[in-house]
Amino acid sequence: MKTALIQQKYYSTKEETVNMTVLKIKEASINGADLVVLQELHQTHYFCQNENVEVFDLANSWEEDISFWSNVAKKYKVVLVTSLFEKRAAGLYHNTAVVFEKDGEIAGKYRKMHIPDDPGFYEKFYFTPGDLGFEPIQTSVGKLGVLICWDQWYPEAARLMALKGADLLIYPTAIGWFDDDANDEKQRQLDAWIAVQRGHAVANGLPVLTVNRVGFESDDSGILKGTNFWGNSFIFGPQGEYLAHANHQKEEILYTVLDLKKNENVRRWWPFLRDRRIECYNGITQRYID
Numbered sequence: 001m002k003t004a005l006i007q008q009k010y011y012s013t014k015e016e017t018v019n020m021t022v023l024k025i026k027e028a029s030i031n032g033a034d035l036v037v038l039q040e041l042h043q044t045h046y047f048c049q050n051e052n053v054e055v056f057d058l059a060n061s062w063e064e065d066i067s068f069w070s071n072v073a074k075k076y077k078v079v080l081v082t083s084l085f086e087k088r089a090a091g092l093y094h095n096t097a098v099v100f101e102k103d104g105e106i107a108g109k110y111r112k113m114h115i116p117d118d119p120g121f122y123e124k125f126y127f128t129p130g131d132l133g134f135e136p137i138q139t140s141v142g143k144l145g146v147l148i149c150w151d152q153w154y155p156e157a158a159r160l161m162a163l164k165g166a167d168l169l170i171y172p173t174a175i176g177w178f179d180d181d182a183n184d185e186k187q188r189q190l191d192a193w194i195a196v197q198r199g200h201a202v203a204n205g206l207p208v209l210t211v212n213r214v215g216f217e218s219d220d221s222g223i224l225k226g227t228n229f230w231g232n233s234f235i236f237g238p239q240g241e242y243l244a245h246a247n248h249q250k251e252e253i254l255y256t257v258l259d260l261k262k263n264e265n266v267r268r269w270w271p272f273l274r275d276r277r278i279e280c281y282n283g284i285t286q287r288y289i290d
Contacts, residue, residue: 001141003035004028005254007233007246009215010045018043022072028253029076034141037081039211039233040149040174041095044085049219049227051125059087066098066106074104079139081146083172086111088128095127097146097172099137108137112148113157120178120219120227123150134160142167142260145206149173152197152210156284162204162273167260169200173212176229190230190248202240205267207258209235214251238266 006024011017021042028036041047043065047055065084073080079102086096095112111130115123134157136143145166151157152171161169175193177186201208214231233246235256244256267273283289 001034001258001260002032003037003209003235003256003258004031004033005037005209005211005233005235005244005246006039006042007211007214007231007250007252007254008039008042009213009229009251010217014044018068024251024253025072025076025078025080028255029078031253031255033078033255035081035139036076036078037170037209037211038083038172039213040083040172041085042083042172042213045217046174046213046227046229048123048126049120049217051122052220055126056087056093059085059093062087069098070100070104070106073100073102077102079107079141079144081144081170081172083148085126092128093126094130095123095148096130097148099139099144099146101139107139107144108135110135110137110146110148112151114150114154116150134164136161136164136166145169147171149175152193152200155196155200155203158200158204162206166206167263168207168209168258169204171197171208171210173210173233174229175212176227179225179228186230190232194232194234197234198236198240201236201238202270203272205238205263205270205272207235207237207243207260207263211254214246214249238263239270 069082080100082098086094098109099107101107111132113130115127117124136145145161211233213229216228218226231248233254235243237243244254246252246254
């Protein structure tokens with residue numbers, strides 16, 4: 001299976017950004033991609049840098065967006081992982097990944113479970129935590145364990161996807177640096193982000209595909225200076241081996257070919273699932289063990 005991660009910047013409007021994304025999907029399709037993964041909230045700017053009730057209007061196009069990306073997946077005959085702003089009801093919104101099959105049908109969706117609330121990442125203001133659980137999505141290219149951004153820091157989420165039969169883990173992402181941070185701190189943040197996801201690959205014997213935004217986006221409120229999204233999209237194999245790695249400042253389509261049969265070989269060599277002491281893990285469901 002050939003995969004393509006589209007690492008992209010935000011252009012000045014949704015229309016221009018979406019048009020550029022479609023061109024990249026077309027290119028990936030021409031180059032033989034079976035699975036195309038887009039970054040978190042790829043249609044617009046990363047609007048969670050501040051809190052603004054008018055931003056909820058962006059979700060009014062939810063149904064139209066579903067129809068649009070369905071047609072794109074069908075036209076280019078790819079399994080397509082999108083990341084959209086879902087309006088579920090008035091005042092109820094989710095950060096939702098929708099997966100389309102090659103014929104344009106919806107294979108499934110995942111609502112982001114872990115919602116951050118930090119300076120420049122005020123997602124709790126916009127998104128209700130997901131209620132669909134950690135359920136892999138069956139597609140013609142395999143069973144996709146789709147998670148979103150902040151989920152990538154939680155080994156529990158990756159493990160549950162693996163235990164439910166995911167063939168690979170996928171993380172659409174929006175993460176970056178604040179320019180005021182020192183260079184060594186920026187490097188520590190990036191290293192930690194890569195390391196924790198590499199660990200998910202190793203611990204679960206599964207490939208991990210992560211696609212991040214790139215480019216500077218200003219904070220419209222003027223409270224913050226904005227965020228430099230750090231790119232560095234990557235694909236790890238089931239032993240944590242680098243299969244592909246994008247740069248930190250340019251748009252890029254990151255390709256690799258995955259042999260999912262390798263997952264079973266790796267799990268035979270490293271039988272972590274066999275040796276789990278499940279009778280001893282009751283405490284993991286507690287907030288903290290005092």
